[in-house]
Amino acid sequence: MYREKMSVCQKYYPNEPKEPVVVTDKVPGPKSVSELKKLGEVFDVRPSYFMADYENSIGNYIADVDGNLFLDLYAQISSIALGYNNPALIKAASSPEMIRSLVDRPASGNFPSAELHSQISKLLEYAPVGQDKVWSGVNGSDANELAFKAAFMYYKAKERNFSADFTEDELTSVMENKPPGAPKLAVLSFKRAFHGRLFATASVTCSKPIHKLDIPAFHWPHAEFPAYKYPLDKNEKYNRNEDIRCLENVEKIIKTWHMPVAALLIEPIQSEGGDNHASAFFLQSLRTLTLENNVVYIIDEVQTGVGATGKMWCHEHANIKPPPDLVTFSKKFQSAGYYFHDPEFIPSKPYRQFNTWCGDPSRMIIAGAIGDEITSNKLVEQCAAVGKFLFSKLEELQEMYPQYMQNLRGKNRGTFIAWDLDDEETRTQLLYKLKLNGCNVGGCAERSVRLRPSLTFDKKHADIFISALEKSLSQME
Amino acid sequence: MYREKMSVCQKYYPNEPKEPVVVTDKVPGPKSVSELKKLGEVFDVRPSYFMADYENSIGNYIADVDGNLFLDLYAQISSIALGYNNPALIKAASSPEMIRSLVDRPASGNFPSAELHSQISKLLEYAPVGQDKVWSGVNGSDANELAFKAAFMYYKAKERNFSADFTEDELTSVMENKPPGAPKLAVLSFKRAFHGRLFATASVTCSKPIHKLDIPAFHWPHAEFPAYKYPLDKNEKYNRNEDIRCLENVEKIIKTWHMPVAALLIEPIQSEGGDNHASAFFLQSLRTLTLENNVVYIIDEVQTGVGATGKMWCHEHANIKPPPDLVTFSKKFQSAGYYFHDPEFIPSKPYRQFNTWCGDPSRMIIAGAIGDEITSNKLVEQCAAVGKFLFSKLEELQEMYPQYMQNLRGKNRGTFIAWDLDDEETRTQLLYKLKLNGCNVGGCAERSVRLRPSLTFDKKHADIFISALEKSLSQME
Numbered sequence: 035m036y037r038e039k040m041s042v043c044q045k046y047y048p049n050e051p052k053e054p055v056v057v058t059d060k061v062p063g064p065k066s067v068s069e070l071k072k073l074g075e076v077f078d079v080r081p082s083y084f085m086a087d088y089e090n091s092i093g094n095y096i097a098d099v100d101g102n103l104f105l106d107l108y109a110q111i112s113s114i115a116l117g118y119n120n121p122a123l124i125k126a127a128s129s130p131e132m133i134r135s136l137v138d139r140p141a142s143g144n145f146p147s148a149e150l151h152s153q154i155s156k157l158l159e160y161a162p163v164g165q166d167k168v169w170s171g172v173n174g175s176d177a178n179e180l181a182f183k184a185a186f187m188y189y190k191a192k193e194r195n196f197s198a199d200f201t202e203d204e205l206t207s208v209m210e211n212k213p214p215g216a217p218k219l220a221v222l223s224f225k226r227a228f229h230g231r232l233f234a235t236a237s238v239t240c241s242k243p244i245h246k247l248d249i250p251a252f253h254w255p256h257a258e259f260p261a262y263k264y265p266l267d268k269n270e271k272y273n274r275n276e277d278i279r280c281l282e283n284v285e286k287i288i289k290t291w292h293m294p295v296a297a298l299l300i301e302p303i304q305s306e307g308g309d310n311h312a313s314a315f316f317l318q319s320l321r322t323l324t325l326e327n328n329v330v331y332i333i334d335e336v337q338t339g340v341g342a343t344g345k346m347w348c349h350e351h352a353n354i355k356p357p358p359d360l361v362t363f364s365k366k367f368q369s370a371g372y373y374f375h376d377p378e379f380i381p382s383k384p385y386r387q388f389n390t391w392c393g394d395p396s397r398m399i400i401a402g403a404i405g406d407e408i409t410s411n412k413l414v415e416q417c418a419a420v421g422k423f424l425f426s427k428l429e430e431l432q433e434m435y436p437q438y439m440q441n442l443r444g445k446n447r448g449t450f451i452a453w454d455l456d457d458e459e460t461r462t463q464l465l466y467k468l469k470l471n472g473c474n475v476g477g478c479a480e481r482s483v484r485l486r487p488s489l490t491f492d493k494k495h496a497d498i499f500i501s502a503l504e505k506s507l508s509q510m511e
Numbered sequence: 512m513y514r515e516k517m518s519v520c521q522k523y524y525p526n527e528p529k530e531p532v533v534v535t536d537k538v539p540g541p542k543s544v545s546e547l548k549k550l551g552e553v554f555d556v557r558p559s560y561f562m563a564d565y566e567n568s569i570g571n572y573i574a575d576v577d578g579n580l581f582l583d584l585y586a587q588i589s590s591i592a593l594g595y596n597n598p599a600l601i602k603a604a605s606s607p608e609m610i611r612s613l614v615d616r617p618a619s620g621n622f623p624s625a626e627l628h629s630q631i632s633k634l635l636e637y638a639p640v641g642q643d644k645v646w647s648g649v650n651g652s653d654a655n656e657l658a659f660k661a662a663f664m665y666y667k668a669k670e671r672n673f674s675a676d677f678t679e680d681e682l683t684s685v686m687e688n689k690p691p692g693a694p695k696l697a698v699l700s701f702k703r704a705f706h707g708r709l710f711a712t713a714s715v716t717c718s719k720p721i722h723k724l725d726i727p728a729f730h731w732p733h734a735e736f737p738a739y740k741y742p743l744d745k746n747e748k749y750n751r752n753e754d755i756r757c758l759e760n761v762e763k764i765i766k767t768w769h770m771p772v773a774a775l776l777i778e779p780i781q782s783e784g785g786d787n788h789a790s791a792f793f794l795q796s797l798r799t800l801t802l803e804n805n806v807v808y809i810i811d812e813v814q815t816g817v818g819a820t821g822k823m824w825c826h827e828h829a830n831i832k833p834p835p836d837l838v839t840f841s842k843k844f845q846s847a848g849y850y851f852h853d854p855e856f857i858p859s860k861p862y863r864q865f866n867t868w869c870g871d872p873s874r875m876i877i878a879g880a881i882g883d884e885i886t887s888n889k890l891v892e893q894c895a896a897v898g899k900f901l902f903s904k905l906e907e908l909q910e911m912y913p914q915y916m917q918n919l920r921g922k923n924r925g926t927f928i929a930w931d932l933d934d935e936e937t938r939t940q941l942l943y944k945l946k947l948n949g950c951n952v953g954g955c956a957e958r959s960v961r962l963r964p965s966l967t968f969d970k971k972h973a974d975i976f977i978s979a980l981e982k983s984l985s986q987m988e
Contacts, residue, residue, distance in 0.1 A: 069625065069628075070623070072628060073623055073627060073628045076628060076631045076632060076635065076644070076645070077619075077623065077627060077628075077631055078620070078646075078857060078861065078864065078865075079623065080860075080861030080862075081620045081621055081861045081862055081865060082620065082621060082622070082623055083621055083622060084622065085623060085624075085625055086617060086622040086623065086624055086625070087624075087625055088611050088615045088617065088624050088625075089607075089611065089625075091615060096622070099625055108621075110615075110616065110617060110618040110621075110622060110867070111618045111621065111867045113616065113618060113867060113868075114615070114616075118614075118615050119611070119614060119615060120614060123613070123614040124610055124614055126614075127609075127610045127613040127614050128605070128610055130566075132604075132613070133601055133604045133605060134565050134566060134596070136600070136604040136609070136873065136877060137595075137596060137597060137600040137601055137603075137604050137877070138565045138568065138587075138591070138595050138596060139587065139590065139591075139845060140563060140565065140587060141587040141588045141590060142554075143555070143558045143559065144558055144559060144560055144585075144587075144588065145559070145560060145561065145563040145573070145587060146547070146550055146554065146556065146559055146562060146563065147562075147563055147564075147565050148546065148562055148563070148564055148565075148576050150550060150554060151546075151549060151550045151553060151554075154550075154553045154554055155553060158553065167553070168553070169555075172649045172650055172653070173649055173653075173866070173867070173868060174866075174867065175653075175866065176649070176650075176652075176653065176709070179709045179710060182710070183708075183726055186725050186726055186727065187724075187725045187726075189725075190724075190725040191725075200720070200724055204720075204724060205720045205724075208720050208723045208724050208728075209702075209717055209720060209723070209733070210733075211714050211723075211728035211729060211730050211731055211733075212728075212730065215720065215723065215724055215725075216714075216723060216724075216726060216727060216728035217725060217727060218727065219727050220727075225686075230866070231660075231865070231866055232653070232656045232709055232710070232711070233656060233659070233709070233710045233711035233729075234709070234710035234711075234727075237688050237693075240686055243677070243681075243682045243685050243686060243692065244860060244862050244863060245862070245863075246685045246686070246688075246692070246693060247664075247667075247677055247681060247682075247685050247692055247693075247863070248663050248664045248666075248667040248668075248692075248694060248863075249660055249663055249664075249693060250663065250693060250694060250695065250696050250697075250711075250729060251685075251688035251689075251693035252688065252710075252727060252729075253688050253689065254688055256686070256687070256688075365867065368616060380555060383557075383721060384555065384557030384558045385557075385558055385721050385722070386721060386722075386724070386725075387555065388555075388558060388708070389650070389651075389652065389707070389708055390587070390588045390590060390650070390651065390842065391590075391650060396613065396873070400613060400614070
């Protein structure tokens with residue numbers, strides 16, 4: 035059965051190369067350097083690693099303009115679900131429905147298309163367990179801010195016993211950006227969290243100062259996020275105490291913050307912030323706490339969602355009961371938005387959760403095609419199996435190179451795997467050596483390596499990566 | 512020459528119908544009603560006017576699922592530049608470059624594509640006079656919030672004499688969402704303004720309470736926006752005094768608000784808020800005021816941009832010198848973002864203005880195609896000419912029906928035309944009669960009618976609309 039699943043990548047990409055090709059002795063290579071310089075005249079290229087050639091990228095391999103072909107375990111910051119130039123997605127992208135959605139982009143709230151019902155229903159087929167409604171946005175920050183709006187409106191509606199009427203005082207004060215119409219309410223998030231870079235999302239983000247500096251913020255709180263010891267099975271008591279310490283901190287903030295905490299927002303694995311995992315116990319205890327304290331519970335699955343942890347949605351590992359109130363998504367689904375189940379999250383009146391486009395049908399079409407491929411090819415199950423294999427190989431390497439593979443984590447979380455080095459410098463060194471050895475891999479936080487391959491990454495790719503990593507690690511000394 | 516321009520619509524849409532077709536006696540018709548009911552199970556259809564059939568929409572006509580075909584002067588809330596199913600856009604949407612941008616959406620900051628330079632350069636070809644740089648976003652709210660970030664970072668950078676270093680106090684306080692790292696700074700906008708519905712944009716929006724209620728806001732100020740008397744040429748003195756009154760109010764707020772005003776944001780014509788025009792004198796005086804008071808000047812061209820006012824960008828009518836600092840766009844360009852000219856608006860370090868996707872190449876491709884068509888077919892000039900013709904016809908109707916056509920405005924502003932009725936009820940009545948007479952027209956604020964046809968709307972369409980309007984007005988009595 036495992037063998038059969040392995041053929042999915044072959045089916046999509048019969049011409050995928052057998053191994054990486056690195057033809058330059060530096061990355062970026064000379065052509066990348068000169069083209070990035072030219073691009074720098076019109077775009078900020080300071081964060082650019084190389085100039086990609088998407089036409090020649092295929093499956094799990096990303097090409098650059100110098101002719102290098104890297105096995106890609108970063109996948110556009112965790113945003114490519116099925117590999118490059120996937121034939122099923124090309125078919126969806128070439129369909130008349132797609133072309134119409136691009137040239138006649140509808141203002142779906144006012145003039146919905148006859149196709150919108152099936153586009154949204156497709157998104158709902160892949161909703162997290164317990165969620166049966168969705169509202170569409172355009173990217174991860176947008177998904178989270180739309181969810182905050184839903185949470186705040188719901189929180190205030192409950193105060194009004196769901197009466198649809200506003201007081202005269204609310205109607206006038208809101209036009210001056212003052213309470214009660216514009217209430218003082220907070221979203222509680224966690225230290226090291228990353229939820230986006232707009233204004234409300236920058237306020238809940240707490241991973242690095244550079245994301246936030248000089249941007250006015252809402253004075254919202256960040257609670258302690260558990261920092262576990264690894265391996266988990268040898269540190270159960272310590273880690274449970276760590277969960278309890280953080281839960282007490284959450285509860286204290288909810289009870290004492292200088293404005294009511296209307297919502298709590300958490301990534302099941304803090305990704306940008308260092309691949310910090312939250313245990314099932316922690317996530318379930320937050321459900322209990324939020325219910326007790328009248329706080330909306332929002333799970334941010336922007337990076338963890340869509341299969342890479344070995345479940346369609348990462349928080350499903352925790353089997354949270356009752357399910358969280360809102361679950362946000364973007365990245366590997368290309369489309370974005372939030373799932374929910376309680377109809378009372380639909381605002382009391384129209385035009386409160388609204389904008390010109392109300393989502394993006396072209397991206398919903400892609401999301402639907404991604405979901406269909408994942409289901410029909412059992413790609414979540416494959417990812418779980420490949421991840422298990424990959425993790426065991428990494429454990430072997432960890433024994434040989436413990437210094438460069440600290441806190442290996444992500445066991446039984448598909449290919450959503452990470453580890454730490456001593457500091458930023460050694461991490462950057464390892465990532466660079468990996469590139470020269472044919473693998474494009476990303477970092478997170480200051481000193482972590484994170485693996486984020488697509489769902490078509492299979493055992494043969496894991497073998498190639500392990501060889502490249504072993505070689506790179508041996509070159510570190 | 513005018514005759515020659517008239518053929519553009521014919522060229523695009525040889526099969527465009529000669530006139531609207533209305534086959535139902537109510538709008539929405541029975542099939543729309545039943546399909547909207549079904550869609551309502553998964554989507555908020557309370558704002559929906561009818562269920563559109565984009566496959567059968569063509570040029571200036573929007574079809575619905577009942578077989579009605581309306582002359583469209585609303586154009587997806589002012590977001591369709593060239594009409595429905597435009598062949599040049601279909602070509603762009605079917606290109607291999609487009610398909611790649613949909614199935615391999617790049618994280619352009621880290622892994623830019625070889626095509627990104629030409630995609631951005633295309634956007635720059637159509638930049639407002641005086642602007643030669645652009646940063647990409649995904650919709651109007653996003654464009655404005657990205658511009659605010661640029662403005663705040665610039666404002667603080669100036670305070671530091673453009674040193675790239677942050678103080679220890681800034682680096683720690685920002686992680687707690689407190690000053691000085693997260694500074695108390697304001698964006699000044701105007702009463703009746705509409706700039707979007709996220710958190711910072713909802714704070715600057717001030718058109719209707721329903722857009723803002725229950726959403727926590729930054730305590731930012733809204734200044735008086737001039738309310739002119741029409742026709743302009745008969746009320747020059749009154750209107751100049753009105754400008755001066757509002758400028759004094761702006762200056763007072765800048766000088767006395769409880770936190771520094773870092774940026775000023777204005778629509779050259781407040782669109783959602785009632786098609787309230789700002790004079791060239793007012794817009795120029797704001798430039799002077801912002802320079803004197805160290806305030807970043809941002810023009811929001813999300814609705815007014817891309818040709819519909821008879822210039823590519825509406826604020827070009829005012830010939831503001833020196834040009835505004837940032838100009839935001841979206842809607843009819845499908846792509847979104849902000850234009851700027853001063854390189855010091857590029858943040859001191861990478862990853863400060865950054866996100867996973869850094870814009871959307873698929874939408875840049877469409878924007879480039881729209882720009883090319885506008886230029887090669889002189890559609891801005893055509894829009895100016897058609898607008899002049901349309902306005903003169905509306906003036907004639909105004910003489911016959913002054914009660915239903917108050918404050919007719921938008922003379923010499925292309926087809927960006929509006930007028931008022933007594934109240935919301937009569938406005939809604941007129942819009943409904945217009946639908947039954949074959950024209951899809953939108954309202955704005957409480958009692959205004961706004962015309963927002965595409966740039967392929969020509970004299971023959973104006974004639975059809977005037978007949979339908981005359982008939983509708985006659986039915987009001």
